[in-house]
Amino acid sequence: MKPDLDRVCLGAIVGAxxxxxxxxxxxxxxxxxxxxxYGALEDxxxxxxxxxxxxxxxxxxxxxxxxxxxxxxxxxxxIGTKFYVSRSVLPELSDKNEFYLADLVGLKVLDHQNRxxxxxxxxxxxxxxxxxxxxxxxxKTEMLPFSKAYVPEVDVANGFVRVAQTSMTFAKDEEDDVxx
Numbered sequence: 001m002k003p004d005l006d007r008v009c010l011g012a013i014v015g016a017x018x019x020x021x022x023x024x025x026x027x028x029x030x031x032x033x034x035x036x037x038y039g040a041l042e043d044x045x046x047x048x049x050x051x052x053x054x055x056x057x058x059x060x061x062x063x064x065x066x067x068x069x070x071x072x073x074x075x076x077x078x079i080g081t082k083f084y085v086s087r088s089v090l091p092e093l094s095d096k097n098e099f100y101l102a103d104l105v106g107l108k109v110l111d112h113q114n115r116x117x118x119x120x121x122x123x124x125x126x127x128x129x130x131x132x133x134x135x136x137x138x139x140k141t142e143m144l145p146f147s148k149a150y151v152p153e154v155d156v157a158n159g160f161v162r163v164a165q166t167s168m169t170f171a172k173d174e175e176d177d178v179x180x
Contacts, residue, residue: 007042007084008102011035016075017063023075024061025052025083028101028125032062038090041083050083099156101130101146108160109134118142120161132161 015024027035033054035041040049051067069075093099101123109118121141122133130146144150144163153162 006087008087008090008100009044010038010041010083010085011062012082013075013078013080014061015079016072017058019072021069021071021075022055022063022065023069023078024058025064026060026125027062035062035083036064038085041085044082044084046084050081052083096157099154103156104132104154104161107156109136110160110162112162112164117163134163 010029011025011027013023014026016022017024025035027033029035036052036054040051042049053065053067054062055065056063066075066078069078087100090100104120104123107120108116109120111117116137118134118136120132121135123146124131124133124143132144132146132151134142134144136142150164151161152164153160155161
């Protein structure tokens, strides 16, 4: 699926909290509580708008109240819903080294020898940090921590990310496939 460049995912509902319709939200904004500062949020299919109010924290997640969701059943029915906003409501990026993680999807992946080895096909955060998913030229996928050690260079303007030699486990796998 081609990424929607006009919208950015700001978070997702990962659980219900209590019996009065609160939800637990994993926020992808720099300051997690800012998810409620961008106005109404859309679902992925652009079929529903959500008015969200942050009510507190539950461990690493936000507790939020959504207008019109008044019981646990309604909250549970929304688990997995992702929240999107138009890129136009987000702050302008102040320098060329800033980017939104959504901007990385679709970029070429270059290895330490400047060879194209694949494309970025996803960005995730399962709670322990950002993860870059790569679709390799071989058709395999690989996930790498999104850190300077594994991804030392990001150049959105020129359309690539560079992965470090130490992260090139897939290159060894491809060589082993050729020898077999």
